Amino acid sequence: MISEEQVRHVANLARLGLTDEEIQRMSGQLGAILESIDRIGELDLEGVPPTANPLNLTNVLRPDEPSAELSREEALAIAPDPVDDLFAVPRID
Amino acid sequence: MLDLTAHELAKKIEAGEISAHEAAATANARVGEVENDVNAFVTTTPELALERAGKVDAKNGDRRFWEGVPLVVKDVLSTRGVRTTCGSQMLKDFTPLYDASALTNFGEDLIMVGKANMDEFAMGSSTENSSYGVTRNPWDLARVPGGSSGGSAAAVAAGMGWWALGTDTGGSVRQPAALCGIVGLKPTYGRVSRYGLIAFASSLDQIGPMTRDVRDSALLLQAIAGHDPRDSTSANVEVPDYLADLEKGVSGLRVGVVTELMGEGIDPGVREVVQKTVSGLEEAGAEVGEVSLPHSRYGLAAYYIIAPAELSSNLARFDGVRYGYRSPDASGVHEMYRKTREEGFGDEAKRRIMLGTYALSSGYYDAYYAQAQKVRTRIVEDFRNAFSRYDVLVSPTSPSVAFEIGAKTDDPLAMYAQDVCAVPMSLAGIPAISVPGGLSEGLPVGVQLMSNHFTEPMLLRAARAAEQAADFEFTLKP
Numbered sequence: 001m002i003s004e005e006q007v008r009h010v011a012n013l014a015r016l017g018l019t020d021e022e023i024q025r026m027s028g029q030l031g032a033i034l035e036s037i038d039r040i041g042e043l044d045l046e047g048v049p050p051t052a053n054p055l056n057l058t059n060v061l062r063p064d065e066p067s068a069e070l071s072r073e074e075a076l077a078i079a080p081d082p083v084d085d086l087f088a089v090p091r092i093d
Numbered sequence: 094m095l096d097l098t099a100h101e102l103a104k105k106i107e108a109g110e111i112s113a114h115e116a117a118a119t120a121n122a123r124v125g126e127v128e129n130d131v132n133a134f135v136t137t138t139p140e141l142a143l144e145r146a147g148k149v150d151a152k153n154g155d156r157r158f159w160e161g162v163p164l165v166v167k168d169v170l171s172t173r174g175v176r177t178t179c180g181s182q183m184l185k186d187f188t189p190l191y192d193a194s195a196l197t198n199f200g201e202d203l204i205m206v207g208k209a210n211m212d213e214f215a216m217g218s219s220t221e222n223s224s225y226g227v228t229r230n231p232w233d234l235a236r237v238p239g240g241s242s243g244g245s246a247a248a249v250a251a252g253m254g255w256w257a258l259g260t261d262t263g264g265s266v267r268q269p270a271a272l273c274g275i276v277g278l279k280p281t282y283g284r285v286s287r288y289g290l291i292a293f294a295s296s297l298d299q300i301g302p303m304t305r306d307v308r309d310s311a312l313l314l315q316a317i318a319g320h321d322p323r324d325s326t327s328a329n330v331e332v333p334d335y336l337a338d339l340e341k342g343v344s345g346l347r348v349g350v351v352t353e354l355m356g357e358g359i360d361p362g363v364r365e366v367v368q369k370t371v372s373g374l375e376e377a378g379a380e381v382g383e384v385s386l387p388h389s390r391y392g393l394a395a396y397y398i399i400a401p402a403e404l405s406s407n408l409a410r411f412d413g414v415r416y417g418y419r420s421p422d423a424s425g426v427h428e429m430y431r432k433t434r435e436e437g438f439g440d441e442a443k444r445r446i447m448l449g450t451y452a453l454s455s456g457y458y459d460a461y462y463a464q465a466q467k468v469r470t471r472i473v474e475d476f477r478n479a480f481s482r483y484d485v486l487v488s489p490t491s492p493s494v495a496f497e498i499g500a501k502t503d504d505p506l507a508m509y510a511q512d513v514c515a516v517p518m519s520l521a522g523i524p525a526i527s528v529p530g531g532l533s534e535g536l537p538v539g540v541q542l543m544s545n546h547f548t549e550p551m552l553l554r555a556a557r558a559a560e561q562a563a564d565f566e567f568t569l570k571p
Contacts, residue, residue, distance in 0.1 A: 002451070007447070010450050011447065013450050015431055016438070016446055017432050017436075032506060034448075037461070040464050041460065043388075045464060048467040048470050050466030050469070051520075052466060053326065054473070054520070054521055054522020055326070055328065055522060060325040060326070075190070078188060079416060080418070081419065089426045091424065091425050092426045093426060
């Protein structure tokens, strides 16, 4: 099980608003899902290296050469609230 | 014209018997006929298709073989100037500023029928998680088409376009292809650039062809594959000719049937079709045996930690600041984030963001995420062992045929279980293809074939033989 208090804590970490009803439902559903995935704890994997990428790629670099990218006008054209050539947000609290 | 495969249509366009414009008009007309029943699209683009078809026709000899054949594009692939929603309210008015590389690889004047419906941000196995209505399976309109690329699969099965692009993170190309009676290929991780693919789980996502037959699958992979400096995980590996070996057959090929994916939890009717297809491959000269993937039973659990962990990070970008939806009534920036995400995301997206955030949070990271990454290593090793003895492995694609709309929506775990045969291959990054093998309960069953990294030519050759052995013929539905 995962408590409603834990659900609220995780929702806050994810900056995700949830209604009281959603929190209640999420507590039960996440609990059931976690119970089913807990089986991976059965395996003794001491010393096994982790796999983050199936091709085991590391540090793929490209030459650091400037090139034309999106213009400011284009980037701001799809913004919810562009002000003075910037992305505007409500008061930072 | 609607009865042709994509490569047959391409040939007629090449020969000047049919124009690309006529093909686009035919696709548009078919959309007019059946889209009301199927709802395969979030957005249709009939004028754009005709305009681009005109350009392709004008190119005359100077064009690639496949360019004249209209394509359906899953609504998770960015299309410049055409709304791209990901099935979400979060992006209901989002118009990308650039095209996905897979699309520009296909051709500058890609003739697009429309943007196909999908589970929100590609999370789901039924397309019921779309904010734009459920897509109906053309074989039985009361059933789901599978997911998350359900719109792409249904469009191809219904002939609204000759082929489609889907994306596969844990089966999202293969499972809907199986449920709609078409061919779906998840290429090797990194084979197709993810640039412009709106990310779900970055170490798993891969774009793949959804087609009427295996030859079309090879042709569409040819059109989209290749290294891309804009995607640092795209593979710098030469693109071979995917059509050259297609008809060489399976004589001498070693084919292993995956024991763990042929038992409990798999419908008997599905198993029977897979077994029949395997017998067909044996008759065609393949050496058939059984193979064990002992850690595949942990695949689903590892997947449902790794994928949510990655998506909870990737979906952090939807914060209402730079693009997409922003909640109109928030007094401070933190309230704006919370409300934007509360109002913009649907239930399944919220559930998985929560699951992933929990698995990555302080105190739980080692037990979940770190452990799952080690399980992933074991799964990779299982496949390595299997491929030391076999060239191609076979299993069902999905544990059941298409289920009824609403049957699993209240039970996330039952829905996740749909992915049981598909996720081990995603975790290992190997290529896997679903080919229709026959019918069970009057509905199509997909047979999954898989092979080692970057061996698509052999995989497609085996899939072509499976297709010939199968008791199945593509016909337009509904």
